[in-house]
Amino acid sequence: MRKFNFGDNKQTPLIFSNTKQTPFIFSNTKQTIPFILNNRTNNRTNINQIKNTTISVPNIIQHPIQQSKICIIYVYYERKNEKKNETNLSYFIKYGLDDTKWIKMDITTIFVINGHQCEVIIPKKENIHILREDNCSDYEGWFNGINYMSTKYNKPLEQQFDYLCLINSSTFGPFMESTVDSHWLCPFYDSMVKNNANACSPYINMFRRGNDEIDLPALSCSFTLIKINSDIIKLLTKTPVISTDRANSIYRRYTNTVLGKKENKLDSILTGEFGLSRVLQNNGYNICCLYKNNHRPSEPLYEREEFFHKNNDEFLKQTIFIKNIWRVGEQQYPSIPVLYDYCINFINKQLKYKNIFDGLDVEYNYDLLNVSLNNKKDFFHKYGYAEEYILFPKKKYDMKGVVLYAHYDLNNIIADYVIQGLKSLVYIGYDVLFYTASSSINNIDVSILPFEIHYVKNKGAGTDWEMWLNGLKLIKETKLNYEWIMFINDSLLFPINGITNFMNSVINSRDGCDFWGHWYAPEKCLVGTPVEFKFNLIDDVIIFIEKNVYIVLNNLLNKSISAIHLLEIPFTKYLLDKNYKMKSIIDYRNLKGHNVPCPSFHPQLLNQWINNPYSFAIKWKYCISYLKNNIVSEEFNFLTRYLYYGPYGTISKLKV
Structure with missing residues (x-):
């Protein structure tokens, strides 16, 4: 770890030693732990009386940083x-x-949402705050986060x-094996103690600012941990910084505060x-970093350390936070992606x-990429994959069917779990x-989709049935030829057990019905979606929807209830009364203990079908509060990576 010491040090000396192992320190906080008896006791009465007794002991401090209060301001944009x-x-x-x-x-932690849009579910906890801002730079976002906490x-x-701790969403981390004996902030803290510094980043770059100016060591632009006091906050928020020391610099002069x-x-x-x-x-404060090049430990690089360099990977893995992609303009990159595969x-x-893929x-449809380059495939495999460009595949198989997808999002986006389902279809x-x-639709250009969007x-409730009706009529009018028609809406998360199982499940479900x-x-009845039927049912389905959907849509009082009782429930009976044959993947009658409300989505019964290979979907809002990543498939976890399990995320509609 390199240390940069410029000027007199104003900081109060830290008293911790440089040894890697910190002795346990006892705080004044007390907790209760089980009382352990000497196994040589033969007083059975006393054992029964006190075997569950607890005693108060000091809370063990495993690392000095635990005695500090830390504020993280994370500036995010999409x-x-x-x-x-979103992945970061x-x-x-x-x-x-x-x-x-x-x-x-x-x-x-304060999350500053730049541009107001955030697809990722941020948990609702007392120590997490969300500040939504108009478009601003990271430095303005960090400044606003400080003001927010000071004002609040x-x-x-x-x-x-x-x-x-100042972070922006361009950096990826922490990449450090988790342990209940440490924390990803500890290496930054330890480096600051060792180097008597007030700020630590994953790396420090050495820049030349002009032919006649001194070299400039600069902390990371995406992550810095700072030991603060009133002087440092004043330096960052109120002290003007002149961008160059000399007027003949290669850049024009800017005068501004850091934040x-x-x-x-x-x-x-x-x-x-x-700055x-x-x-x-x-002003006499030292800076340090985690990056250490063993080949040139005291010789700074004049190329950015966090870029891809030969034999640089192992040094960058020490830095805990890694910026995979560096962009100087649209589709312009000074470095190939850095350790993206390692991070993923x-x-x-x-x-x-x-x-899921x-x-x-x-085989991907590279022509759909919205980039102004001739060789789009080459661009994607060099850079675009690490930007996680949305890229649709070409058809691999032929299901001889069409999906009528009904969508609505309050934030006017097509969420990632929807995109993944569409890609699999x-x-x-x-x-x-x-x-x-x-x-x-604000988060994607419609030109990257292999289908048209119909607005x-x-x-309100029942609109999805009107969408399906419109789709059926369009199929009739344009004389499109399919064997099967499927209804799906955005309440579904799929394919939760992989694409191959999804396709096999559809093929198996079609057989004999x-x-x-x-x-x-x-x-x-069948739960509203997904439902698939043969093409020859199309006229009967149109008649049913036309008869009932407008009654629902014109009901100004209980649209949700009327949609269920006039559309979803009678739809199955309507088709059965016409002697059509029906099948289902999950029949509630086959679930043990099914005499509970909404048995198919009841938390106590989910484990009976959620990992069934023929099960490919779930109405995620019904049960996500009750899920954990160790009880579902890895594909399921991938599809929900921007959602949040447990009680601090989206509250499930089904109450138990």
Whole structure:
């Protein structure tokens, strides 16, 4: 680890030693632990009386940082047609902020949502705050986060916390094996103690700022842990920084504070990224980093250390937070992706993920990529894969069917779990007629989709049936020829047990019937979606929907109830009365203990079918509060990677 010491050190010396092993320290906090008896006692009466007794003992401090209060400000934004920042944020939440994986810490996190849009579910906890902002730079977002906490609690940040951790969503981490004896912040803290520093980043770069200027060591632009006091907060938020020391610099001069509103991207780099290190060092505070090049430990590189270099991988793996992709403009990159596969393999292992397309023979439709390059395939395999561009496959099989997909999202996006389901439908050979009641789609360009988007007015419950009706009429009008027609809406998460099982399940369900669904319910009906029927039923299905859907849509009082009782429940009986044959994948009558409300989605019965290879879907909002990543498939975990299990995320509709 390299140390940069510029000027006199104003910081109070830290008293901890440089030894790697820290002795246990006892705090004043007390907790109860089981009282352990000497096994030589023969007093059975006393044993029975006190074997469950607890005694109060001091709480053991395993690392000095546990005695500190830490504020993390994480600035987040989303990029159209890509999922990289969503992946970074979700992993940070599910792994980095999972209290069960690390030693107990006093951490408060503020997520600054830049542009208001965030697909990732952020858990609702007392120590997590969400601040939604208009478009702003990272440095303005961090500044706003400081102001938010100071205003909310009517106290300066440095009087509330000992450390400030600044992160943005371009960095990926933490990449460190979790242990209840340590924390991913500990290496940064230890480096600061060892180097008598007030700020630590994954790496420090050495930049030349002009022919006649001194070299500039600069902390990471995406992650820095800072030991704060009133002087440092003043330096970061109120002290003007001149971007260059000399007027004849290669850049124009900017004068700005490190944190706060920026004029443009260059201002963010010069007074923000470079300014952070300059203002600390010029005022006697040391900086340090985790990156250590054993070949040149004291010789700084004039190329960015976090870029891809020969034999650089092992050094970067020490830095805990890794920025996989570096962009200087649209489709312009100064480095090939950095350790992307290493990072993805790490999170797949830690969070039990498996991409639903892993191991499959997939030919992708590169022509759909919205990039201004001639060779789109070459671009994707060099850079686009690490940006996690949304890319649809070409059809691998032919299911001789069409899916009528009914969609609505309050935030006007097509969520990732929807995208994954659509990609799987295309791959196994379905055509898609996509209908949405959202007023617009903001997170993707429609040109990247292999199908057209049909917009309809949102009329509340029952609108999905009107979408399906519109699709059926379009099929009739255009004389499209299919053998099967499927109804699906965005309440479904699929394919939860992999694409191959999904396709085999559809093929098996079709055999020997005229229509089928995933769940058969106590109301003697198929649960609304998915439902698939033979093409020759189309006229009867149109008649049924036309007769009932407008009664539901014109009911201003109980649309949800009327949609269930006038459409979903009688639809099955209507088709059975016409002597059509029905099948289902999950029949509630085959579940043990099914005499409970909504048995197919009851938390106590889920384990009886959720891992059945023929089961391919779930109405996720009914039960996600009750799920954990170790009771479902790795594909299921992948599909829910931007959602959140447990009581702090989306609250399940089914109450038990």
